Amino acid sequence: MVSPQKLKRVAAIPQLLRNRIRGPEDLKRFPGLKSAKLVTLDVFDTALLGSVAQPTDALALTAWRTNQRHNLNLGMQPLLEARRTAESTARQKARATGREEVTLDEIYATFPGPLSTVAPLMHAEELATERDICSANPAVLAIYKQLVASNTPVAFLSDTYFPQPFLESLLSDSGYDGPHQVFVSSHFGTSKAHGALFAKVAAQLTLQPRDIWHIGDNAQSDVLQARRAGLQALWYRPKLRRPTHQDRTEYARDERSLARSLMAGIPESLQDQTSITAQPWKKIGVSVAGPLYLGFTQWLMADLSDFAPKHIYFFSRDGQIVQRVYERLRACFPLAPASSYLMVSRRAVVIPALERVDEVALEHFLGRGHQLWLPVEEYLTRIGLELSACETAMIEHGIPPGTLMDTEEKRDRLRSLFQFLEPQVLQVAKQERLLLSRYLEQQGCFDHDASAFCDIGYKGSLQRALTPIFRANTEDLRLRGYYLATSHHIRQLAGSGGDALGWLIDTDVPEYNRRILQTGVAVIELLFTADHGSVLRYNETQGKVIPFQAPLGLSSNYAAAATAMQQAALLFVERYLKAFGDLPPLILDRELAFPALARLIDCPSLAEAKAIGDLVQVDGFSANGANHGHPIAQPPAFWEFILKPSTTMKRFLQAPWRLGFLARLIGSPKVAFAAMALRRRLEFRPKSA
Secondary structure, X not given: OOOHHHHHHHHHHHHHHHOEEOOHHHHHHOHHHHHOOEEEEEOEOOOEEEXXXXXXXXXXXXXXHHHHHOOOOOXXXXXXXXXXXXXXXXXXXXXXXXXXXXXXXXXXXXXXXXXXXXHXXXXXXXXXXXXXXXXXXXXXXXXXXXXXXXXXXXXXXXXXXXXXXXXXXHHHHOOOOOOOEEEEHHHHOOOOOOOHHHHHHHHHOOOOHHHEEEEEOOHHHHHHHXXXXXXXXXXXXXXXXXXXXXXXXXOOOOHHHHXXXXXXXXXXXXXXXXXXXXXXXXXXXXXXXXXXXXXXXXXXXXXHHHHOOOEEEEEXXXXXXXXXXHHHHOOOOOOOOEEEEEOOOHHHHHOOOOOOOOHHHHHHHHOOHHHHOOEHHHHHHOXXXXXXXXXXXXXHOOOOOOOEXXXXXXXXXXXXXXXXXXXXXXXXXXXXXXXXXXXXXXXXXXXXXXXXXXXXXXXXXXXXXXXXXXXXXXXXXXEEEEEEEOOHHHHHHOOOOOEEEXXXXXXXXXXXXXXXXXXXXXXXXXXXXXXXXXXXXXXXXOOEEEEEEOOOHHHHHHHHHHHHHXXXXXXXXXXXXXXXXXXXXXXXXXXXXXXXXXXXXXXXXXXXXXXXXXXXXXXXXXXXXXXXXXXXXXXXXXXXXXXXXXXXXXXXXXXXXXXXXHHHHHOOHHXXXXXXXXXXXXXXXXXXX
């Protein structure tokens, strides 16, 4: 049997939907608002948004901060339980006297005996924590400023145990700095939830309830109770379905669940809830890239404290965003080594480091050519060879100018051609090596006996190429590379090449992470790419060696998308660090940071697959900055898919991100994921005897 309460809630749904608003534009639907004598705004989850997933997680963060700040060695859990017990006791006492609300002072006055001496410390920390995790809701701030500009009186109403002066300060610091009043339930002893607070405020201001409009996020407290009290009420709900407890993590009970709460709450507080058609760059930045950058950098800084290098060099272009996060974290870790952003690339470093044209060199020369199918001359000019001096050799090897390298047989001929041209290749390498060495000297790379490198990985080719140059100029040099991921090839660095560590994957382990990243390399590179072109070589200008960069060209949209994600990611980093005040923040290890990345690569939304898939991934190895590339995951039109299935398959195999391609082609990321999983199982099925 359906309860009367549930029937009432169901009956109220049409009314709630009619009065639902998402932002200031929706206010135009309510012309009566212009004649309001007062507009009241709810505070928490309406005017102010928190960085934690659940409001009560602010108490867990308070407990953690109190324990850390005062070196209590009690742990987070005992303090959290004491705070909850104190509030329960205070509310029982208040109800015995006929009051529906308590004050923060009353809560801490009933702190359990053994921890009563800690109460003043935690009391102060709770207020400080609330300041650090609260920020203005842009949509509601815009509503507030619109009301103030129209000379409409504004007030804030909140069900809270915080004192009124504290809430006034919190709102003012968050940008609500116009004329307004603040009313809190702890002052009146009653609440919006029970309905009586609305009447008390109206009486105090000598206003008729019908002349007051209230805006809040809670359907029961802010809308239904307000209307029962005679007010006009608008339901602020940007999304009809709010994240459930399962979506937003369990209540924080330990350090890991507290970190998860921040990882869920910060993106929610930073999302533009009113924008439906915008590109998903901000969402990806705050929910995927931000935790990834922060976790990677925290891991890096932890190991640097053991390795103790004198300097760390972040390789362009993928290291740019990591260095930005690193420099922000140095405020928390002042003993961390100084950093530099080194303008290097595969093209600018690998060619100068060549001593012979071996299989490793050939792998670099051919690069991504098997995906791009470039003309033969492009492979020669990209490493600095003069075509006029190579034309005869090209013809003799059966690949004259204009030949497209679209078969393995042609590529074998190209390998043979490079080996034949080894003297010319090594002459180019010798000329470029001198300029590279001078550039590194200008950057102070030879001034330290212990240095670290940072890049996203995977084989350590830049570290392998740079190490001989570093060692030739610095005796007894210690080197270590730090990478987002490393393959088993990194073991070749052992000894003279220093050593290397990977965070998400270390020498292809764990296997699950390796599989995800291997299929999503194009997505990873987008997340980490810088806002400038790749370094092609070095030129000397007025006695100084200057890196020469490729123009962005076709990749301008690619770089713009990466920049938008990274700017949003830095907002996540700032909010995360601020949540801990001036204390070192909790570490986001790979088990915390990786699932969001795995979700993006393996099961993106259609909006994510389209936005990323339409970008052109540009070849960065070209010597002249020529732009060659394929869209990351762009399927053909439906008619082409039907009429030319072989062309579709060819484009699928060439797509840098096959799952994104298939998700768009099928129209369902989940079906695409299942299809790719089946394909992998069939590929690795053992042959029957």
